[in-house]
Amino acid sequence: MAAMQALFSHRVQQIEKSAIHEMTRLSREIDDVAFLSWAKPTSGTPAHINRAAIQAIERGLTGGYSPSDGLIELRQEIVAKLQRDNHIEATISQILVTVGAIEGLAAAVMAAIDPGDEVILPSPTYSTHIRQVQIASGVPVLVPLLEDDGFTLDTEAIQRAITTKTRAIMFCTPSNPTGTVFAEAALRELARLALAHDLMLITDEAYEYFVFDDHQHFSLASMPEMARHVISCFTFTKTYAMTGWRIGYLHAHEDWIPQIKKAHIPFAICAPVVSQYAALAALRGPQACVDEFCKHYLATRDLMCQRLDALPDIFAYQKPGGSYLMFPRILVEEGRDSTSFCKRLLREARVSTTPGIAFGPTGESHMRLSFCVPEETINKAFDRIERFF
Numbered sequence: 001m002a003a004m005q006a007l008f009s010h011r012v013q014q015i016e017k018s019a020i021h022e023m024t025r026l027s028r029e030i031d032d033v034a035f036l037s038w039a040k041p042t043s044g045t046p047a048h049i050n051r052a053a054i055q056a057i058e059r060g061l062t063g064g065y066s067p068s069d070g071l072i073e074l075r076q077e078i079v080a081k082l083q084r085d086n087h088i089e090a091t092i093s094q095i096l097v098t099v100g101a102i103e104g105l106a107a108a109v110m111a112a113i114d115p116g117d118e119v120i121l122p123s124p125t126y127s128t129h130i131r132q133v134q135i136a137s138g139v140p141v142l143v144p145l146l147e148d149d150g151f152t153l154d155t156e157a158i159q160r161a162i163t164t165k166t167r168a169i170m171f172c173t174p175s176n177p178t179g180t181v182f183a184e185a186a187l188r189e190l191a192r193l194a195l196a197h198d199l200m201l202i203t204d205e206a207y208e209y210f211v212f213d214d215h216q217h218f219s220l221a222s223m224p225e226m227a228r229h230v231i232s233c234f235t236f237t238k239t240y241a242m243t244g245w246r247i248g249y250l251h252a253h254e255d256w257i258p259q260i261k262k263a264h265i266p267f268a269i270c271a272p273v274v275s276q277y278a279a280l281a282a283l284r285g286p287q288a289c290v291d292e293f294c295k296h297y298l299a300t301r302d303l304m305c306q307r308l309d310a311l312p313d314i315f316a317y318q319k320p321g322g323s324y325l326m327f328p329r330i331l332v333e334e335g336r337d338s339t340s341f342c343k344r345l346l347r348e349a350r351v352s353t354t355p356g357i358a359f360g361p362t363g364e365s366h367m368r369l370s371f372c373v374p375e376e377t378i379n380k381a382f383d384r385i386e387r388f389f
């Protein structure tokens with residue numbers, strides 16, 4: 001241990017092992033697991049996107065680097081998409097193509113904060129955001145969401161958490177792990193706070209297209225007065241089931257892009273070029289696949305809620321308005337330690353879930369369930385959970 005302390009930075013040593021990856025590792029040791037623990041689309045990438053990538057390879061377009069901001073034609077298509085679907089008026093000099101949303105978020109945090117700066121994270125939140133702040137030597141400040149109100153933003157508590165050290169507020173909407181679609185009014189209140197306290201808002205909009213019922217996704221960068229205060233991160237991973245392609249992008253003021261690139265280039269140089277051609281085909285091609293994914297997730301959300309309704313003494317849940325994730329509270333005594341509860345469920349019921357503690361201390365006594373799976377997987381998992389209890 002002493003030797004490790006000498007060889008590795010405090011920055012990396014303070015970071016705990018990922019509970020998500022740990023559950024995946026444990027799940028591999030068990031046969032025929034009903035898997036509800038990974039937030040990745042299980043449908044394959046649409047065929048026309050795969051074909052475009054193959055053609056780009058065959059035409060010899062993918063052997064070199066692209067410009068570090070990304071292919072011009074891809075950034076042009078992104079500008080059109082942001083205007084059409086997010087009501088963001090952008091130019092290509094405001095776009096940086098990144099290695100998934102993750103690398104964009106990491107570069108945004110690196111560019112926005114100095115060591116010791118505080119970043120407010122409404123929580124429970126996506127654990128990677130917490131780690132990104134820690135790796136940048138920042139201080140994550142976790143402000144609880146209002147669970148009984150559907151895991152909504154507590155803007156008053158966020159306001160109270162702002163100090164002279166606060167530099168940014170970072171969040172995902174729709175949310176991982178709760179599935180909440182933050183309401184436009186609450187997001188406008190965050191915008192007001194950011195302007196009043198000169199803060200950066202770093203948004204993760206990975207699940208922007210998976211929104212149900214009468215919820216609406218709202219992008220803060222659509223507010224012209226926020227131009228200098230928002231870095232918005234997007235991805236192809238969820239929208240087009242392109243997890244392994246590692247391709248996403250961010251939008252920020254054109255004066256910020258050169259600063260963010262100073263963090264992007266040492267980690268990535270540029271996003272994978274073959275994936276940039278695939279992303280171009282995704283944006284230019286038919287969009288029916290996105291609607292199909294969304295319809296499927298709506299059906300699987302309803303099924304999962306129905307199955308949870310049959311277990312009212314064991315779980316209490318808030319119905320997710322978006323994403324493909326939900327975050328039920330575990331009511332039984334042993335759920336107080338979500339890690340041992342989820343491990344037991346895996347070993348004894350062969351159902352893989354993610355312990356809520358992975359999403360910050362306010363996530364304890366919960367577990368995250370993914371419904372981006374076939375209906376049979378949900379039924380199999382819940383049949384087993386019912387037998388287990």
Ligand SMILES: Cc1ncc(COP(=O)(O)O)c(C=O)c1O
Pocket residue numbers: 039040099100101102103126172175176204206234235236237243246247248
């Ligand atoms: C909220 C959120 N942001 C980002 C990501 C990762 O996105 P990407 O594959 O684009 O890096 C995930 C993946 O689970 C996620 O849930």
